[in-house]
Amino acid sequence: MQTKVIQPGTALAPTSTKADATVKHSRDRGLLLIGLFKLGKALFFFAIGAGALQFLHKDLGETILRLAPKLHVDAEGKLVELLMSKVDLIDHHRLRQISMGTFAYSALALVEGVGLMMEQSWAEYLTLGLTISFLPWELFELARDANWFRVGLLLINLLVLGYLLWLLKRKRRAHESA
Incomplete structure (x- = not known):
């Protein structure tokens, strides 16, 4: 650390030190929290898009029937019946659209999150x-x-x-x- 001798009658000028350069900019915690929330959404929707691609050339109905017992769900119950009726509406083209839409939304949430965290x-x-x-x-x-x-x-x-x-x-x- 440097010591300066001040002569009588001289004005004190502001000095810059290494400590001044390392003073951190106070971050807005609200923006940080929202940014983290957006990054979480980005990861979630990326996983949904990747999952949709995993089922692209598979029989979704058969997959539901195979997963039901593993999830301790009655294969002949109302939940599986509802899923089976909805899965019939999803073809390969629609599954690809769902995947691309979730990837796009994931990218948008990623941009939002990173931008907010950078304030x-x-x-x-x-x-x-x-x-x-x-x-x-x-x-x-x-x-x-x-x-x-x-x-x-x-x-x-x-x-x-x-x-x-x-x-x-x-x-x-x-x-x-x-």
């Missing part, structure tokens, strides 16, 4: 826009079939929306006053 303004606006754009669909699904999962998902997205609106408003005020 990029464009990521805040992107997340704000996407969150708003999915609200009508979430409300429709909730009105169609209300359950705790959908209520929870809606609440999480409303919290994200509220936080981002508050953060962007605070940043705008700070910019205007500077």
